[in-house]
Amino acid sequence: MYNLENISNQHKKINEIIFESINFVKKKVDEAFVCITKTYNTAIVVRYGKPEFIEFNDNVEYFISVYSNFKKGSASSTDLNINSIKNTIFSAINILKYTSSDKFAGLSEFCPLTYNVYNLNLFHLSQLNLQENIKLAYFTEKYALNYDSKIINTEGGFLNSSNRIFSFGNTKGIFASYKSSRYDLSTCVLAKDKNSVKIERDYYFSNSRKINNLQSPKLIGKTCAKRVLLRLHSKKISTQKCPVIFTSDAAVSIFYSLYKSILGMTVCNKSTFLLNSLNKLIFPKWLNIFDNPHILKGIGSAPFDCEGVVTSPRFIIKDGVLKTWLLDSYSSKKLGIENTGHSGGIYNWIFIHKNQISFKELIKTMNTGIVVTDLMGDGVNIINGDYSRGVSGYFIKNNNFEHSVSEITISGNLKDIFKNIVLMSNDYNLKEKIQCGSLLISNMVISGE
Numbered sequence: 001m002y003n004l005e006n007i008s009n010q011h012k013k014i015n016e017i018i019f020e021s022i023n024f025v026k027k028k029v030d031e032a033f034v035c036i037t038k039t040y041n042t043a044i045v046v047r048y049g050k051p052e053f054i055e056f057n058d059n060v061e062y063f064i065s066v067y068s069n070f071k072k073g074s075a076s077s078t079d080l081n082i083n084s085i086k087n088t089i090f091s092a093i094n095i096l097k098y099t100s101s102d103k104f105a106g107l108s109e110f111c112p113l114t115y116n117v118y119n120l121n122l123f124h125l126s127q128l129n130l131q132e133n134i135k136l137a138y139f140t141e142k143y144a145l146n147y148d149s150k151i152i153n154t155e156g157g158f159l160n161s162s163n164r165i166f167s168f169g170n171t172k173g174i175f176a177s178y179k180s181s182r183y184d185l186s187t188c189v190l191a192k193d194k195n196s197v198k199i200e201r202d203y204y205f206s207n208s209r210k211i212n213n214l215q216s217p218k219l220i221g222k223t224c225a226k227r228v229l230l231r232l233h234s235k236k237i238s239t240q241k242c243p244v245i246f247t248s249d250a251a252v253s254i255f256y257s258l259y260k261s262i263l264g265m266t267v268c269n270k271s272t273f274l275l276n277s278l279n280k281l282i283f284p285k286w287l288n289i290f291d292n293p294h295i296l297k298g299i300g301s302a303p304f305d306c307e308g309v310v311t312s313p314r315f316i317i318k319d320g321v322l323k324t325w326l327l328d329s330y331s332s333k334k335l336g337i338e339n340t341g342h343s344g345g346i347y348n349w350i351f352i353h354k355n356q357i358s359f360k361e362l363i364k365t366m367n368t369g370i371v372v373t374d375l376m377g378d379g380v381n382i383i384n385g386d387y388s389r390g391v392s393g394y395f396i397k398n399n400n401f402e403h404s405v406s407e408i409t410i411s412g413n414l415k416d417i418f419k420n421i422v423l424m425s426n427d428y429n430l431k432e433k434i435q436c437g438s439l440l441i442s443n444m445v446i447s448g449e
Contacts, residue, residue: 002040002058002163004125007179010038011165015177017080018169021064025089026171029096031067031107033170033308036060036080040163046137047156048145054130066092072105104333108309112173115310117303121296123179124210126161133159136217140187143221148191150232151225152199155188161211168308178303183211187221191228202228207431209297227373230394234406237395237448243369243422244410244444245362247393248429250372251439255289257414259346259434261382262322264331273385273414274322281320283418286353289317293347300433306344314340316349349434355423359438362425366440368397370405385414409447417441 014036021034038060045053062085065074073095077088126133141157160183167177186205192198204224206215246254261272274282293311295301304310307329315323325335328343363371376390388411395402425437 002042002056002125007040007125007163007165011167011177011179014038014080014165014167015175017062017085018167018175018177021085021089022169022171022175024086025064025066025093028093029066029068029171031171032064032092033107033168034062034064035166035168035306035308036062038165042133042159042161044133044137044159045156046134046141046158047154049138049142051134052156054134062088064089064092066096067106068096070101070103070105071096071099072102073099104330106329106333107170107172108307108329108332108339110170110172110174110308115174115176117176117178117310118294120178120294120298120301120303122181122209122298122301123163124181124297125163126181126183126211128211133161136185136214137187139217140185140221141189143218144187144189144224145221147222147225148229150191150193150229151189152192153190155190155201155203157187157217157221158185158205160184168304170308174308176304176308181209182299183208183214185214185217185220187224189224189228191225191232193232196232198234200228200231200234202231205431207299209299213297231392231404231406234392234404235395236407237370237405237446239445239447239449241443241445243366244441244446245366245369245371245396246439246441247359247371247373248425248427248436248438250375250391250393251424251436252429252432252434253375253389254414254417254439255349255434255436257380257382257387258316258418259326261385261414262316262325264325264327264335264342266382267325268331268334271383273381273383277322278325279321279323282322282415283317283320284421285320286355287317287320287421287424288315288352290314290350290352291316291347292350293341295348298348299431300346300348302344302347305341309339309341309343311341311347346433349436351424351428351436353424356426357423359425359427362423362438362440363396364399365423366396367399370394370408370410370446371396372410379411380414387412387414387417405448407448411445411447417444420444 073092075092137157137159188203326342332339373393379388392406422440
């Protein structure tokens with residue numbers, strides 16, 4: 001196990017290496033930045049009540065990008081030895097000789113006097129010992145296994161702990177770092193009864209920056225059991241057009257497609273179906289998406305991005321209108337738009353709307369249709385918006401559960417899917433960066449029998 005003293009000492013050492021690297025390289029190139037990521041991981045697997053797998057590891061990555069005459073060279077290493085670091089720096093400089101000049105290459109604009117990194121309370125080192133961690137995984141699995149006799153097998157109870165140091169420095173005088181932690185507790189079981197044709201599998205998990213804020217093993221285990229039992233006796237349905245509900249877990253994928261479509265490099269390469277959609281209506285007017293990197297203890301929170309650019313809250317969608325691209329240093333320069341600090345991805349997407357209804361009310365509004373709980377495959381074309389994925393879930397008729405469904409495909413185009421969102425329920429998925437509720441889509445093509 002890792003203690004606070006180990007991590008604090010390593011944090012100090014990493015910051016010293018960043019400072020020394022910048023002092024060394026700034027005499028040899030026009031601009032440069034260095035970042036170091038150090039991660040301490042613990043993974044525990046308990047199966048049928050016995051520890052099956054316990055692993056402790058710590059990983060480190062040293063990464064440097066250098067710029068001269070609008071040329072870029074990058075290199076990385078997993079060794080913080082001084083000789084290895086010097087070799088990595090020289091490798092990055094040497095790569096400059098073989099790259100083309102690009103007027104958009106270089107660091108973002110930084111002002112050390114106004115550079116401010118927020119303390120977002122992301123680091124919470126667990127005080128539990130190894131046996132207490134094993135018990136968490138043990139009871140999570142136990143509650144799932146003991147829930148019903150139809151649950152016939154288990155893949156185990158899982159507890160993963162991660163503590164991370166991220167430090168950054170560049171030749172413009174910017175030095176910043178922060179620590180973060182994350183804990184994931186989950187279980188996965190299989191179910192079958194005498195009348196079912198096939199074995200079904202499902203899982204459930206909880207995550208948090210602080211181990212004490214995880215959902216209880218009892219809740220995780222029982223929820224997992226209920227989910228897998230609901231899958232039994234699945235059927236195909238006939239090919240048709242009907243309303244579709246994406247549960248909050250599945251709905252994340254719809255908005256992940258939005259994220260991929262508005263990335264700066266995707267826009268620069270003109271490889272997005274939303275290329276001409278900035279400041280245009282692409283969702284219903286009632287829908288707002290607010291990207292907030294500064295939520296205390298947030299799963300998607302970060303004070304600065306992978307290039308050291310300070311993060312800031314902003315609307316992605318406002319009253320249904322697309323308000324911004326998600327830009328890093330290169331794409332912001334190429335598009336001539338201010339850097340949004342999204343090198344490395346998104347933060348906490350918060351959904352703001354007036355229709356605060358429950359999932360049960362969402363079912364009632366749909367009346368008859370498909371509820372999608374899981375998606376399979378990668379049939380999403382970001383260039384033209386075509387969408388086709390295998391799904392499983394259950395069929396609702398007159399507000400009542402009829403049977404689970406599997407081996408069907410839903411299809412459409414993302415432009416139509418976005419505009420045809422009727423309602424979002426208030427069962428927000430706080431386990432993901434994209435924290436949406438369940439979605440009701442007015443009409444989609446279902447391909448079945």
